[in-house]
Amino acid sequence: MNSEGENSSFLPPGPWARSTGSLGPEAQAGAPEAPQLAGHKGQLQMILQELSPGALGVNVVVEETKTKVKHVIKQVQCIDHHHASQALEELRPLLQLQHPYISTYEEVFQMWDSEASSMFLCLVMEYSPESFQDVIEAKRKEKATIDSEWLRSMLVQVLDALEYLHRLDILHRNLKPSNIALVSQNHCKLQDLGCHTLMTHRAKWNIRSEEDPCKKSWMAPEALSFSFSQKSDIWSLGCIILDLASCSFLNGTEAMYLRKSLHQQPDGLRAILETIEERQVPLADTFSLLLPAMLQINPSDRITITDVIRISFGRISLKSSTLHGPVIPEAVTNVLLEGNMASILELMQTFSSHPEVQLRAMKKLMTMPEDQLALVQGTDAKVSWDSSFSSVLLGTLRTHSDSTQLIIKAYSLLTIISSHESVSQELQKAGLCVLLLQHLNSFLQDRDVCLSGLGLLWVLLVDAVIMNRELLEKFPALVAQVLATHPADVDMAEAGCAVLWLLSLLGCIREEQLEEVVVLFLRNIWPNQGRVQLVNNAYRGLASLAKVSELAAFRVVALEEGGSGLSLLQETYQLYRDDSEVVENLCMLLAHLASYKDILPELEYSGIRTLAQDIQDRFPSSLKLVSYAKEVLLSLDTAAAPSPGDRELPGAACDLSGGLPAPP
Numbered sequence: 078m079n080s081e082g083e084n085s086s087f088l089p090p091g092p093w094a095r096s097t098g099s100l101g102p103e104a105q106a107g108a109p110e111a112p113q114l115a116g117h118k119g120q121l122q123m124i125l126q127e128l129s130p131g132a133l134g135v136n137v138v139v140e141e142t143k144t145k146v147k148h149v150i151k152q153v154q155c156i157d158h159h160h161a162s163q164a165l166e167e168l169r170p171l172l173q174l175q176h177p178y179i180s181t182y183e184e185v186f187q188m189w190d191s192e193a194s195s196m197f198l199c200l201v202m203e204y205s206p207e208s209f210q211d212v213i214e215a216k217r218k219e220k221a222t223i224d225s226e227w228l229r230s231m232l233v234q235v236l237d238a239l240e241y242l243h244r245l246d247i248l249h250r251n252l253k254p255s256n257i258a259l260v261s262q263n264h265c266k267l268q269d270l271g272c273h274t275l276m277t278h279r280a281k282w283n284i285r286s287e288e289d290p291c292k293k294s295w296m297a298p299e300a301l302s303f304s305f306s307q308k309s310d311i312w313s314l315g316c317i318i319l320d321l322a323s324c325s326f327l328n329g330t331e332a333m334y335l336r337k338s339l340h341q342q343p344d345g346l347r348a349i350l351e352t353i354e355e356r357q358v359p360l361a362d363t364f365s366l367l368l369p370a371m372l373q374i375n376p377s378d379r380i381t382i383t384d385v386i387r388i389s390f391g392r393i394s395l396k397s398s399t400l401h402g403p404v405i406p407e408a409v410t411n412v413l414l415e416g417n418m419a420s421i422l423e424l425m426q427t428f429s430s431h432p433e434v435q436l437r438a439m440k441k442l443m444t445m446p447e448d449q450l451a452l453v454q455g456t457d458a459k460v461s462w463d464s465s466f467s468s469v470l471l472g473t474l475r476t477h478s479d480s481t482q483l484i485i486k487a488y489s490l491l492t493i494i495s496s497h498e499s500v501s502q503e504l505q506k507a508g509l510c511v512l513l514l515q516h517l518n519s520f521l522q523d524r525d526v527c528l529s530g531l532g533l534l535w536v537l538l539v540d541a542v543i544m545n546r547e548l549l550e551k552f553p554a555l556v557a558q559v560l561a562t563h564p565a566d567v568d569m570a571e572a573g574c575a576v577l578w579l580l581s582l583l584g585c586i587r588e589e590q591l592e593e594v595v596v597l598f599l600r601n602i603w604p605n606q607g608r609v610q611l612v613n614n615a616y617r618g619l620a621s622l623a624k625v626s627e628l629a630a631f632r633v634v635a636l637e638e639g640g641s642g643l644s645l646l647q648e649t650y651q652l653y654r655d656d657s658e659v660v661e662n663l664c665m666l667l668a669h670l671a672s673y674k675d676i677l678p679e680l681e682y683s684g685i686r687t688l689a690q691d692i693q694d695r696f697p698s699s700l701k702l703v704s705y706a707k708e709v710l711l712s713l714d715t716a717a718a719p720s721p722g723d724r725e726l727p728g729a730a731c732d733l734s735g736g737l738p739a740p741p
Contacts, residue, residue: 613705
């Protein structure tokens with residue numbers, strides 16, 4: 078609201094200094110130079126100044142004498158008690174509004190002025206010394222255009238606030254530049270919301286209109302006949318945007334007559350838009366699309382607030398600016414994300430510096446059907462990958478490498494699309510594995526980042542062509558760190574065992590890491606026997622390592638505190654003896670262990686012959702299981718045959734001339 082006077086001792090007419098209703102004595106000890114009142118929430122108030130009269134009544138700035146906090150109190154004279162009570166009930170819901178770009182009423186109360194024999198409604202509002210009107214007037218004096226980045230930032234906030242009100246079916250009814258307060262240089266708030274009961278007070282409107290013909294120039298044609306709707310707010314907002322766009326070459330009077338002329342002659346807008354374009358006013362292209370659609374005489378022909386958002390931040394507008402600075406409100410982002418895949422990716426690129434936009438865009442993408450998620454149908458009916466998608470996602474991860482929320486959401490999205498082999502290869506080429514290494518290293522303590530990262534890595538490794546083996550060989554040690562950081566986390570153990578199994582299967586575990594990985598598998602099976610997926614993947618991993626390394630095989634059967642891998646295996650068998658998948662993985666491990674002659678005595682001693690025989694008898698119809706069991710039994714029989722000096726197995730998979738010690 079704009080201040081007209083600076084005299085702190087001015088006492089406006091009305092009930093402010095009377096000892097009636099909610100307000101108390103006008104003079105307080107210690108401050109005889111200025112009128113005071115006990116109004117807002119019972120706090121002692123000092124009246125500082127009167128602002129220019131509003132459309133509905135007198136506005137004064139008051140200051141709490143203790144806290145020095147300033148407020149604006151709007152005094153609205155009502156017809157009678159019923160009229161005041163009706164307005165009060167309508168205004169009460171506005172006290173509950175919570176929005177960063179709306180200055181809500183702090184208190185609303187009614188009081189009787191016995192001297193004037195009138196009922197007054199008092200609305201207490203947040204005080205802001207500046208508004209859009211001050212910005213416009215300053216630019217008019219300078220004959221300068223308004224900075225486009227500032228305007229975009231303010232427009233985002235105004236649109237978000239108005240969308241919020243309209244979504245709640247609340248109308249502002251009194252939109253104009255003086256009612257958009259500047260809380261700070263880059264933060265604005267809509268204020269002074271009207272209500273139907275007060276805004277349709279014809280006598281009061283007529284008086285204000287005669288006092289200042291400018292008052293109604295911001296109002297929609299139908300609002301002049303006391304018909305208000307969301308489209309009325311759209312018209313008023315269009316007038317505000319028009320003023321912001323033309324303030325460099327139209328003075329206040331010219332701007333007022335232009336606004337009033339649009340009520341009867343909408344064609345007058347065309348000429349002003351041409352001038353805006355000729356003078357190269359920033360965002361001229363956006364204004365030429367936006368204003369004709371907002372300033373239609375017939376309300377039904379006007380666009381909605383969501384349409385305003387789309388046009389204001391649509392493709393033409395976005396290309397001219399990346400809009401750095403304040404957070405893009407969720408309501409605005411959601412409107413912009415209603416397009417197709419291409420428009421969503423364009424939005425992500427345009428707002429690359431805004432993590433909140435990236436996060437909402439990813440959430441939107443995750444709601445799309447998988448067959449539409451950056452996969453395009455080629456002419457040969459094969460699915461191909463839209464590489465721009467991976468470029469945008471990985472670019473987001475690199476730009477916002479410290480945002481765990483973004484990392485987790487991006488990993489979830491990448492996990493969905495990486496199930497396609499061509500996509501997995503593309504992402505590996507684009508550097509996703511490098512990012513995974515960095516993130517797991519940086520966020521070892523963050524459970525969600527580690528879980529989502531291991532899940533994504535697993536999908537990348539399944540049926541994937543290895544693009545960089547040297548890079549993948551760095552993961553086993555890192556997975557070991559993750560598991561050591563979260564020792565009691567069963568979900569982490571399951572994810573880690575799954576990844577280690579695939580890395581072992583792909584030959585990405587170095588020789589010096591073999592024993593450590595074997596121990597990791599065994600130690601994660603032991604306390605988590607109830608997790609069948611973990612058990613399966615861990616035994617698959619052990620089998621994969623035992624197949625290629627005698628050292629790994631020895632580590633499986635080596636005695637540790639609490640037992641050996643063989644006693645653990647038998648315990649697992651007792652738990653899952655009817656589960657053919659688990660038993661098959663156990664038996665596969667035993668078959669690989671039995672291929673090493675120096676391990677056979679330990680197998681015999683541990684009762685593996687009986688276990689293998691039981692497996693063969695229990696699953697006679699499973700050819701693979703029977704085959705593994707027979708391999709174990711044959712190896713044990715060969716080792717037990719006469720000629721104890723001949724321990725070599727036919728076709729043994731490993732030369733033991735290296736002289737490895739027998740297990741303890």
